[in-house]
Structures are given as C-alpha cells and as structure tokens.
Amino acid sequence: SKIRLNLPRTIDEPIINRVEIAGLPIMVYGASAPAMTPEDLSWFVDDVVARSIQGVRGVGGVERLGGVAREVRVTLKPDRLLALGITAADVNRQLRLTSADMAGGRGEVGGQEQSIRTLAASATLDTLGATSIVVTGNRKVRLDELATLTDTAEEPRTFARFNGEPVVAFAISRSAGASDADVSVGVADRIAALHAANPGVRFDLIDTSVTNTVGNYHSAMLGLLEGSALAVIVVLLFLKDWRATLIAAVALPLSVLPTFWGMSTLGFSLNAVSLLAITLVTGILVDDAIVEIENIVRHMRMGKSPYRAALEAADEIGLAVIAITATIIAIFAPVSFMGGIAGQYFKQFGLTIAAAVFMSLLVARLITPLLAAYFLRDQQRHEH
Missing domain, CATH: 1.20.1640.10 (Multidrug efflux transporter AcrB transmembrane domain)
Structure with missing residues (x-):
C-alpha cells in the first residue's frame, strides 16, 4: 500500500502474488498438431492432457501457457432491446443467474461425504440461445432473439513458441514432498501414452529443472x-x-x-x-x-x-x-x-x-x- 501511493494513478491496479519456490514448474512441455486449429489444440491440452497428467502421482498442477480459450460472444441488438423495454444490464444479470457453475455444499454418497457442485451453464451454443430472458410485462423471449451469438476464441494474451514454431505449452509443478525425479518419470510415461493414443499431436520437452x-x-x-x-x-x-x-x-x-x-x-x-x-x-x-x-x-x-x-x-x-x-x-x-x-x-x-x-x-x-x-x-x- 505504501508503494502504491508513489505510483501514477492512471496505471492499472498492481497485482501482488506470493511466489512459492516449491510451487514453481519443474517441467514445461509443448504440444503441436498441424491438423488442429489453435482453438482445438488448446481445448485438447486443457481437457485431455491436463486431466491425464494430473492423475500422475506427485503432480501438483498443470498450467497451460499460450494457446487460446473458448469464448462465446453475445452481441446484443439495440433496436430489439429498446422495443422490448429491457437494458443490457438486465440481460447480463439474468444470464449470470441462469449460467451458474459454483459449489453446492456437501452430500453423503455411499456412506462417504462428497462435495456437490452446481453446473447450470449451457453446454452448446443452441442451448444458450434458447435461454429465456424476462422482459417488460413478465414476457419471456429467447436470448437469440435479442442478440447474435458467436462461438469464437478470446483475444490471445500469451503465446509460446518452440524452435520458431507456435505451440501450446503447459507447465507441470510437483506437489509438496514429491520427488522431482519420480514426477518427471511418471509424466514422461504419461506423455508417451498420450502420444500413442493421439499420433497427430507432437509433444516436446521445452524446459526442465529435473536435469539439474x-x-x-x-x-x-x-x-x-x-x-x-x-x-x-x-x-x-x-x-x-x-x-x-x-x-x-x-x-x-x-x-x-x-x-x-x-x-x-x-x-x-x-x-x-x-x-x-x-x-x-x-x-x-x-x-x-x-x-x-x-x-x-x-x-x-x-x-x-x-x-x-x-x-x-x-x-x-x-x-x-x-x-x-x-x-x-x-x-x-x-x-x-x-x-x-x-x-x-x-x-x-x-x-x-x-x-x-x-x-x-x-x-x-x-x-x-x-x-x-x-x-x-x-x-x-x-x-x-
């Protein structure tokens, strides 16, 4: 807070994070697939690779570096909003209420306590377009009648390159108390299995601290x-x-x-x-x-x-x-x-x-x- 007073007021608010040495990545891999689009490859790394590697004993986390994330863009139609007597803020609020992904408490399943998560987000673009929006007079209209929905990717903010070629990289960190060498061997075996199951995707080891x-x-x-x-x-x-x-x-x-x-x-x-x-x-x-x-x-x-x-x-x-x-x-x-x-x-x-x-x-x-x-x-x- 003392340092913030010496900084210009027009800058973005600084973000201060505590860096734990034990949580730093020990390996960075790069994935490339000529037959895939950047969006598809990014989804593959997030949904397939990360989930598989997180199952390796001793792995603490997997973070994607580079690539793009899926983004559904909702472009509202001003004339339709004006005609129906609803504002953009009202639409935004109702979408937040109907598209929920949050913790839902605890429950007992099979004699064991399990956490419950509420998943109410739309799985497809058509499902999202069919979402009912309440307008003036308690009438309901579909979201796709008020806006144009586009399934696209967010603006890239990071990128990764290996040997001059763009790749989707992912960093692997170990959990506390785990052996770097054991985690490295386990991840290498899992990467080999992923490559065998997906021959169109190439995996390259970009950096590792395990060698040292x-x-x-x-x-x-x-x-x-x-x-x-x-x-x-x-x-x-x-x-x-x-x-x-x-x-x-x-x-x-x-x-x-x-x-x-x-x-x-x-x-x-x-x-x-x-x-x-x-x-x-x-x-x-x-x-x-x-x-x-x-x-x-x-x-x-x-x-x-x-x-x-x-x-x-x-x-x-x-x-x-x-x-x-x-x-x-x-x-x-x-x-x-x-x-x-x-x-x-x-x-x-x-x-x-x-x-x-x-x-x-x-x-x-x-x-x-x-x-x-x-x-x-x-x-x-x-x-x-």
Missing part, C-alpha cells in the same frame, strides 16, 4: 564416494594395518545409513543441502572410529590381547570422544534454528550434520571396540 536436480544428486554421491575412499586411504597410510583400516572404514556406512533414517524421521529429503551436509561430514564420521582404533592398536602393542586392549582403550578415551562429538553438534545444530530465509535454507544442513556425527559416536563407542576385539590379530601370538 539429478545432476546435483549424482555429483554429491560421487563426492561422497571419493571422500570415503580418500579417508580410508589416509587411515591405511597412518595405521599401516589393513584390519584396523577396515574397521575404521566400516564406520562410514554404519554412520551414514542411520543418518538417512534420522532425516526421514525429521521429514527431510535428499536434496542439495542435505547431501552437501553428508558430503562435508564424511571425514568427521571416521574421526571417532580412528581415535578408538588407534588407541586400541597402541594398547595391543603393549602386549595386551585384542579383547583386553579394546576394553581398556575404549574406557580410557570414552569421555574425550564424547566431548569431541558434543562440540561438533553444539556448533552445527544451532544453524538449523536461524531465522529468516537463510534459516529455511540451512534447517536441514545443521540437523543432518548433527545426526550424522551423533550416529558416528554411537558406532565408535558401541561397534568399533567390538569389531577390534574379535577382528584384530594378537601381534605377540602371531610373532611366536
């Missing part, structure tokens, strides 16, 4: 695998024991897999932010296990058996390992509770890191000593 989404996922997974491999190699170089290295390496999947369960419990999805968090925390996930296994190996070099070394080493540094993990959680967890737009972006980031580090602590304290006790070899007995 899938690419980001593969890049993140590749980075996770590379980071895991490098972490294992570094552990092997320092411990110089393939058994100890294998125990430390097992901590990675044992920490990551429960993290996915925690993300699902919190309502998080595998997206760029959560995958980035897991990728960045890859090295940290083996830290606790490395500290545990290194201390166990040190105790074994003192002549202790693997079982005794695992018990004493784990008990010796238990508090230090817990303190390290608690410090990392205390640093990253508050990031998820920041306010504003930045807080919405980093909500999954901080909690994902905190969950992954907590899972690595459980693995280091519960599983790593157990594996070391039964998997590491007694060096003294091996030397004898």
